[in-house]
Amino acid sequence: xxxxxxxxxxxxxxxxxxxxxxxxxxxxxxxxxxxxxxxxxxxxxxxxxxxxxxxxxxxxxxxxxxxxxxxxxxxxxxxxxxxxxxxxxxxxxxxxxxxxxxxxxxxxxxxxxxxxxxxxxxxxxxxxxxxx
Amino acid sequence: xxxxxxxxxxxxxxxxxxxxxxxxxxxxxxxxxxxxxxxxxxxxxxxxxxxxxxxxxxxxxxxxxxxxxxxxxxxxxxxxxxxxxxxxxxxxxxxxxxxxxxxxxxxxxxxxxxxxxxxxxxxxxxxxxxxxxxxxxxxxxxxxxxxxxxxxxxxxxxxxxxxxxxxxxxxxxxxxxxxxxxxxxxxxxxxxxxxxxxxxxxxxxxxxxxxxxxxxxxxxxxxxxxxxxxxxxxxxxxxxxxxxxxxxxxxxxxxxxxxxxxxxxxxxxxxxxxxxxxxxxxxxxxxxxxxxxxxxxxxxxxxxxxxxxxxxxxxxxxxxxxxxxxxxxxxxxxxxxxxxxxxxxxxxxxxxxxxxxxxxxxxxxxxxxxxxxxxxxxxxxxxxxxxxxxxxxxxxxxxxxxxxxxxxxxxxxxxxxxxxxxxxxxxxxxxxxxxxxxxxxxxxxxxxxxxxxxxxxxxxxxxxxxxxxxxxxxxxxxxxxxxxxxxxxxxxxxxxxxxxxxxxxxxxxxxxxxxxxxxxxxxxxxxxxxxxxxxxxxxxxxxxxxxxxxxxxxxxxxxxxxxxxxxxxxxxxxxxxxxxxxxxxxxxxxxxxxxxxxxxxxxxxxxxxxxxxxxxxxxxxxxxxxxxxxxxxxxxxxxxxxxxxxxxxxxxxxxxxxxxxxxxxxxxxxxxxxxxxxxxxxxxxxxxxxxxxxxxxxxxxxxxxxxxxxxxxxxxxxxxxxxxxxxxxxxxxxxxxxxxxxxxxxxxxxxxxxxxxxxxxxxxxxxxxxxxxx
Ligand code: FES
Ligand code: FES
Numbered sequence: 001x002x003x004x005x006x007x008x009x010x011x012x013x014x015x016x017x018x019x020x021x022x023x024x025x026x027x028x029x030x031x032x033x034x035x036x037x038x039x040x041x042x043x044x045x046x047x048x049x050x051x052x053x054x055x056x057x058x059x060x061x062x063x064x065x066x067x068x069x070x071x072x073x074x075x076x077x078x079x080x081x082x083x084x085x086x087x088x089x090x091x092x093x094x095x096x097x098x099x100x101x102x103x104x105x106x107x108x109x110x111x112x113x114x115x116x117x118x119x120x121x122x123x124x125x126x127x128x129x130x131x132x
Numbered sequence: 133x134x135x136x137x138x139x140x141x142x143x144x145x146x147x148x149x150x151x152x153x154x155x156x157x158x159x160x161x162x163x164x165x166x167x168x169x170x171x172x173x174x175x176x177x178x179x180x181x182x183x184x185x186x187x188x189x190x191x192x193x194x195x196x197x198x199x200x201x202x203x204x205x206x207x208x209x210x211x212x213x214x215x216x217x218x219x220x221x222x223x224x225x226x227x228x229x230x231x232x233x234x235x236x237x238x239x240x241x242x243x244x245x246x247x248x249x250x251x252x253x254x255x256x257x258x259x260x261x262x263x264x265x266x267x268x269x270x271x272x273x274x275x276x277x278x279x280x281x282x283x284x285x286x287x288x289x290x291x292x293x294x295x296x297x298x299x300x301x302x303x304x305x306x307x308x309x310x311x312x313x314x315x316x317x318x319x320x321x322x323x324x325x326x327x328x329x330x331x332x333x334x335x336x337x338x339x340x341x342x343x344x345x346x347x348x349x350x351x352x353x354x355x356x357x358x359x360x361x362x363x364x365x366x367x368x369x370x371x372x373x374x375x376x377x378x379x380x381x382x383x384x385x386x387x388x389x390x391x392x393x394x395x396x397x398x399x400x401x402x403x404x405x406x407x408x409x410x411x412x413x414x415x416x417x418x419x420x421x422x423x424x425x426x427x428x429x430x431x432x433x434x435x436x437x438x439x440x441x442x443x444x445x446x447x448x449x450x451x452x453x454x455x456x457x458x459x460x461x462x463x464x465x466x467x468x469x470x471x472x473x474x475x476x477x478x479x480x481x482x483x484x485x486x487x488x489x490x491x492x493x494x495x496x497x498x499x500x501x502x503x504x505x506x507x508x509x510x511x512x513x514x515x516x517x518x519x520x521x522x523x524x525x526x527x528x529x530x531x532x533x534x535x536x537x538x539x540x541x542x543x544x545x546x547x548x549x550x551x552x553x554x555x556x557x558x559x560x561x562x563x564x565x566x567x568x569x570x571x572x573x574x575x576x577x578x579x580x581x582x583x584x585x586x587x588x589x590x591x592x593x594x595x596x597x598x599x600x601x602x603x604x605x606x607x608x609x610x611x612x613x614x615x616x617x618x619x620x621x622x623x624x625x626x627x628x629x630x631x632x633x634x635x636x637x638x639x640x641x642x643x644x645x646x647x648x649x650x651x652x653x654x655x656x657x658x659x660x661x662x663x664x665x666x667x668x669x670x671x672x673x674x675x676x677x678x679x680x681x682x683x684x685x686x687x688x689x690x691x692x693x694x695x696x697x698x699x700x701x702x703x704x705x706x707x708x709x710x711x712x713x714x715x716x717x718x719x720x721x722x723x724x725x726x727x728x729x730x731x732x733x734x735x736x737x738x739x740x741x742x743x744x745x746x747x748x749x750x751x752x753x754x755x756x757x758x759x760x761x762x763x764x765x766x767x768x769x770x771x772x773x774x775x776x777x778x779x780x781x782x783x784x785x786x787x788x789x790x791x792x793x794x795x796x797x798x799x800x801x802x803x804x805x806x807x808x809x810x811x812x813x814x815x816x817x818x819x820x821x822x823x824x825x826x827x828x829x830x831x832x833x834x835x836x837x838x839x840x841x842x843x844x845x846x847x848x849x850x851x852x853x854x855x856x857x858x859x860x861x862x863x864x865x866x867x868x869x870x871x872x873x874x875x876x877x878x879x880x881x882x883x884x885x886x887x888x889x890x891x892x893x894x895x896x897x898x899x900x901x902x903x904x905x906x
Contacts, residue, residue, distance in 0.1 A: 002256075006255070009192075010194075010255075013194060014185075015185070015188065015189075015192035015194070016184070016185020016186070017185070018189075018191075018352070018353075018401075019191075020352045020353075020434070020815070021434040021814060021815050022433055022434060023434065023814055023815075023816070025814060025815045025816040026352065026434075026815050028352055055185065056184060056185030057184070057185050057186075066180075066183040066184060067183075069179065069182075069183040070175050070176075070179035070180055070183050071175050071179075072779075073173075073175070073176070073179075073779045073780065073782070073783050074183070075176070075179055075182040075183060076619045076620070076621075076780075076783050076787060077351075077352070077353070077399075077400060077401045077402045077618060077619025078178070078179075078181075078182030078183075078187055078399065078401075078619060079189060079352045079353050079399075079401030079402065079619075080352055081182050081183055082183075082185045085183065100823075101823050101824050101826075102824065104822075104823040105822050105823050105824045107822075107823065108352065108815060108820055108822060109352075109823075110350055110351055110352050110402050110404075110787075110791075110820070111352075111402055111619050111783070111787045112783055112786060112787055112790075113783070113785075113786030113787045113788075113789055113790035113826065113829060114786075114790065114823050114826045115783075115786040115826070115829055116783055116786065117823075118826075
């Protein structure tokens with residue numbers, strides 16, 4: 001059975017969802033399934049029947065976060081960025097810095113040193129308490 | 133040509149120097165200059181595309197009728213191919229091309245080496261088909277550990293001639309033919325002064341053996357290409373750091389003229405040194421595409437990435453150093469055996485030879501071949517491992533003569549830039565109070581430590597690159613230059629330099645890069661992209677602007693020299709009334725606008741020369757009960773020449789520091805000695821530093837005006853990662869009062885070091901001996 005990731009990238013031409021490892025370890029393939037951040041490389045396509053799947057291309061309401069990534073240098077090569085953004089928007093609204101770190105722990109970035117990513121989250125105040 | 137008197141240097145260390153400027157090249161910027169955009173924090177031009185998923189990486193390229201390819205690889209570390217049967221694979225459904233990469237009789241020298249490949253209409257069918265390829269292997273004895281490979285009678289990795297893979301960016305001397313005995317090749321040797329005499333003059337001598345592990349590049353976008361033929365012309369979308377070096381390799385291996393090979397890299401997901409050539413996968417994709425008569429996509433998976441396409445070689449470094457009581461180094465000696473698998477170029481002598489001043493220095497570097505994947509250039513080849521051994525040695529020597537390690541370094545560092553960086557960094561990390569902070573109130577299990585390390589780098593960019601700048605009638609401008617952006621921000625750097633020189637806002641400038649059909653751009657290796665490209669862009673923009681000025685001069689009927697260009701537009705010398713705005717001046721250009729193509733001028737030999745310098749300090753916390761190390765803070769002070777974009781330069785340092793921490797504490801390619809296979813070919817057991825482990829990183833740039841090129845620019849990618857592991861390791865030693873001589877520093881090695889210290893201390897009449905033989 002095809003993976004959700006392949007259906008998105010190959011069949012739907014939604015290449016904003018990336019593949020970094022294919023084994024659920026890097027987070028590059030993160031999408032939202034009914035609002036939850038999930039590694040799409042681990043999801044057999046049939047499992048999302050009846051669910052709503054959101055990729056970076058269809059993400060709405062996260063403009064502030066996306067603008068912060070742009071302004072604050074949250075993306076270096078940028079190949080982890082869609083996954084980071086989707087993982088970040090799925091964080092609970094009252095998440096503190098430790099929750100953010102934990103929430104992003106499954107998303108590897110080989111370039112930025114994560115600093116730019118945290119700065120982007122803080123700048124966007126998403127979640128609001130990231131500033132502390 | 134003409135000589136210009138320039139004020140060069142840094143921070144209160146300026147001097148006047150006469151520098152010869154080539155015709156067609158602008159005079160380097162003056163320290164009194166105010167910039168409109170250069171040096172500011174400028175968001176990447178392509179940041180929106182990246183944050184919205186619109187950016188199309190080579191791995192995202194989809195073409196009509198495109199096929200998917202897979203490579204069959206050997207499972208065993210040393211075999212001979214006896215027979216290869218592709219018939220069954222050819223008959224599988226959806227298979228459009230099958231290719232033998234190895235042929236009967238070929239020796240395969242590492243687990244993961246390429247054997248054959250297929251292209252199919254779906255990735256799943258390609259995967260099925262490679263398992264239908266029938267190969268008979270003859271097993272040969274193998275060796276994967278470098279100490280075993282050095283022993284007499286060890287299985288030979290190369291029975292005959294050494295066939296090593298080389299790539300642009302390899303350590304200097306890597307390609308030179310060297311003597312070989314068994315699996316050991318070398319030495320590459322250097323000898324300055326007389327080390328025996330130097331050690332004789334020393335009041336204290338330390339020696340130790342340091343070892344470092346294999347680190348894989350682990351860029352998030354794997355190696356690969358999409359290849360398409362149209363008639364006899366080949367177009368390849370590659371994930372590469374060098375579109376022109378990929379073109380070169382494809383042209384040579386396929387026998388296609390350079391003029392008929394195009395390589396495109398629009399967006400790229402990281403390289404770190406491993407992506408200069410087309411590689412076996414690139415050449416294979418092109419061949420499969422030819423056979424199938426359809427475009428082929430071939431990207432590696434994570435496991436293949438770990439096994440076959442490059443790594444930072446391991447090292448075993450024996451270092452001996454001597455100093456006088458008053459803190460002058462008298463001799464430095466290094467013998468290193470490096471493990472680059474089936475590749476050489478594993479030397480680590482750069483830091484030891486070049487950072488600290490010493491009259492007597494001797495180095496010998498040996499490559500030890502093993503049956504494992506070949507090394508490749510990796511972010512400052514040889515330097516993080518060399519810095520780790522050197523900086524530990526400096527700390528031990530300082531302890532031996534009873535001198536503060538910072539003071540000891542300041543006494544021996546010939547670089548005034550780095551001495552300044554050391555002072556800035558020491559202040560920021562709180563060096564002075566570091567001993568008092570070792571114990572943590574309220575938590576008897578925790579120790580804190582602070583350590584330091586130095587970075588050195590050499591490259592300043594060079595000739596070859598060309599760029600075309602066109603100024604249009606509406607006042608907008610276009611820059612075309614065949615450089616690729618690995619994620620460093622090269623695209624934005626090109627735009628910023630053009631905007632600065634033309635006096636235009638960045639939004640008025642279109643930047644076109646990443647295609648070999650454009651004027652030649654440099655490969656992104658050796659931290660040379662910015663110092664190669666930025667001066668080229670500035671020269672082209674300057675020449676194009678001069679053409680606009682010339683058209684203004686002819687309209688006014690005055691000589692060209694009489695027209696003065698500024699950000700506001702053009703005016704006439706001595707006639708305040710005569711002026712034209714940029715827009716008005718451009719409006720008078722012919723329909724085609726004006727264009728200039730400039731070549732990168734030679735580096736100025738009479739410039740304010742230095743090696744690129746950096747200094748880093750790490751503050752760590754060690755739990756002496758669990759052995760866990762946490763990096764609390766890193767202070768990084770670097771010379772980046774004149775920074776083009778503070779946002780992306782800082783990001784380079786953050787990334788370099790994090791990769792250095794990852795190298796110091798986590799990353800480790802582990803090969804099973806019984807089977808010769810990698811046991812952690814993923815990103816879970818091959819542990820890469822994650823969001824949870826990131827410390828505070830404090831970055832400072834020390835602007836240096838060197839006039840080596842017209843923008844004073846220097847690369848930062850490599851120096852940023854050189855000293856991190858060294859600083860972390862020294863901080864751990866400071867925290868626990870015992871030396872760990874091998875990377876990565878794991879909880880186990882911390883506990884073993886503490887245990888060893890306790891045992892030594894318990895022996896009557898013995899003191900803890902730091903700096904003894906390991
Ligand atoms: S590709 Fe799915 S987690 Fe890495
Ligand atoms: S920006 Fe390159 S992997 Fe995160």
